[in-house]
Amino acid sequence: MNERAIFLKELRGETIGTVGLSSSSDEVFQNQVLRPILKLQNDLFIASFKNYITKYKNDFYSQSTEKKLAQIENAIQKDIKYRNALKGMVIGLFTIEEYLIYIKNSSSLNKRMMGMLVERLKSQIQLFEQP
Template sequence: METRDTFISEFRGETIGTVSNESSSEELFQNQTLRPILKLQNDLFIESFQNFIGKYKNEFYTFSPDKKMQFIENAIQRDIKFRNALKGMVIGLFTIEEYREYIKNSSNLNKRMMNMLIERLKSQVQLLEQ
């Protein structure tokens, strides 16, 4: 497992965001683990969301910008199957130690993960055009 963990850590890259002595364990996990994974997986998230739109709600492309933002949020918060697929894309790039840390507080870390992913997709809504 050491080889896998070393590869994953190096592949993902450096911490993104500020880490200090005052940072909570959730903040540390967010900046050291979640942010680099979300950045690395960005193109996959875009492709996955475009697939989601095509499968379920092709009318997304006709929505106003505000309605598109709401749709992104609702899709990730309410479609459990889609949400779990997105979580899997992130969790699959955890090291063993990160996974152990994640399971201690998965509920709060899932909220952080999904909120960051929602904001990431919203900020790139132009890439979701047909």
């Protein structure tokens, strides 16, 4: 393993979630790679979404909580440019080996990644109040 891979794995920390013999390869990748990266990058995702609100959703702060939650989901699922930027924040912390695994099943792994990110931002909705 090269220095970059060692550094990234140490930076991200341990597996989050359970990985067992019956776990699918996508589930193993999710718990060993995606969850630790999403946790590590949380503050960046928060800052990124605050910037997204400022640039594109000026009425966000006046919305009800339900509408705010819907806008978080809509931004990540429908705004391809923003979605790709978020994916880049995650993929940039893959090792080469992990990237090779990712590209074999990127569609399924992207769904998992974005789903977890949507839930992560929704669970922190209180951070998106009027500055």
